Amino acid sequence: MQMDIITIFPEFFAGIFRQGVVGRAIAGGRVGLEVHDLRCFAHDRHRTVDDRPFGGGEGMVLKPEPLAEAVESLGTPAKGDRAHERVVLLSAQGQRFTQGVARELAQISRLVLVCGRYEGVDERVSELLCDRELSIGDYVLSGGELAAAVVVDCVARLLPGVLGNEASSEYESFGPADPGSPPPPGAPPRATHGAGGLLDYPHYTRPAEFRGLRVPEVLTQGDHATIRRWRREEALRKTLRNRPDLLADADLSRDDRAYLRGLGWPRGESEVR
Ligand SMILES: C[S@@+](CC[C@H](N)C(=O)[O-])C[C@H]1O[C@@H](n2cnc3c(N)ncnc32)[C@H](O)[C@@H]1O
Incomplete structure (x- = not known):
């Protein structure tokens, strides 16, 4: 281009x-x-x-x-x-x-x-x-x-070959909602294929403990289904806290909606931590 x-x-x-x-x-x-x-x-x-x-x-x-x-x-x-x-x-x-x-x-x-x-x-x-x-x-x-x-x-960065992993821009905040198609081979486990209109989930790297804060235990236990669900919930929590306006157009499952309601959605966004 x-x-x-x-x-x-x-x-x-x-x-x-x-x-x-x-x-x-x-x-x-x-x-x-x-x-x-x-x-x-x-x-x-x-x-x-x-x-x-x-x-x-x-x-x-x-x-x-x-x-x-x-x-x-x-x-x-x-x-x-x-x-x-x-x-x-x-x-x-x-x-x-x-x-x-x-x-x-x-x-x-x-x-x-x-x-x-x-x-x-x-x-x-x-x-x-x-x-x-x-x-x-x-x-x-x-x-x-x-x-x-x-x-x-x-x-x-959206052009073919510019990012190392061709798929990585799809997984980010504001990524396309496309939960139906399978993730490409070798892609890391994600909540859905594409952020589905939510903000990205939190990322962690080593060290496992930094200034008294530990990496969430779920990420260290190798259970990918649990990691996927945790990431999805964290993405929902972060979107509700920082950009609740995005939820109106996000691709939300029944579980997502139930989780959000547990956090006070559609009211009480400002209290989410
Ligand atoms: C001082 S601004 C002019 C602002 C203009 N009088 C107005 O009130 O809309 C000078 C230039 O900065 C650029 N600019 C300023 N804010 C921008 C924004 N939020 N997004 C894109 N370009 C911006 C535009 O090219 C604009 O012509």
Whole structure:
């Protein structure tokens, strides 16, 4: 998959994708990542890419012409003619970027990410050039670069061969609900195949005791059916405590519901420990 980032701060990305699984995917050519300096598409000697807002008000706005030229220089089809490409504007006003959106974007062959700055981007950029606007959360960043980095990381790790264990992204928080299909060979025992819309369960490694806290005994006894059930219950408990909103769409069995009711669901979430 090819990813392109358009930004006025290309140096922001200099080191960020050198490490870890995504760094290796880029170095190994599984993911092509190119960062484009928006100022290269300015036409005056000051390399101006922003201007004052029509209608008055504070701050500056990124001009449409350099952004249009930058996007068009990549040779992606025009908006409306794109089958395997997407141009995305990072924006606090965008739709929420979720694991589901990341899974969708991981299916395409080219993703162009446009980073805003200042008060934002001339609205015509979104209308004429972008397929969608994405927000990484309900807060305002000073620029789209951090958001673009989040999207690149999240999408890249879903691409085939990027994670060591092909299946491991399915087992995480927000993993797809798919309890019907069997886990792939060699996969560790899990509560269900896929987190089923729950948060992940707690993980432990050695030492068995750390500062007075012991690893839950069930994990050391080798009974995989009991471990599976324990993990499922811990995932339910954690989801109820930290993100009860997810339970409405989670893939819950009758046992899951009974367990949650024992914890006070659907009321009393805040008391769960
Ligand atoms: C200071 S912000 C502009 C905020 C804008 N005036 C608003 O209130 O929505 C500058 C740029 O940061 C990026 N940005 C800020 N918050 C973001 C978020 N939550 N998700 C994605 N991008 C964001 C966008 O590219 C935006 O154009």
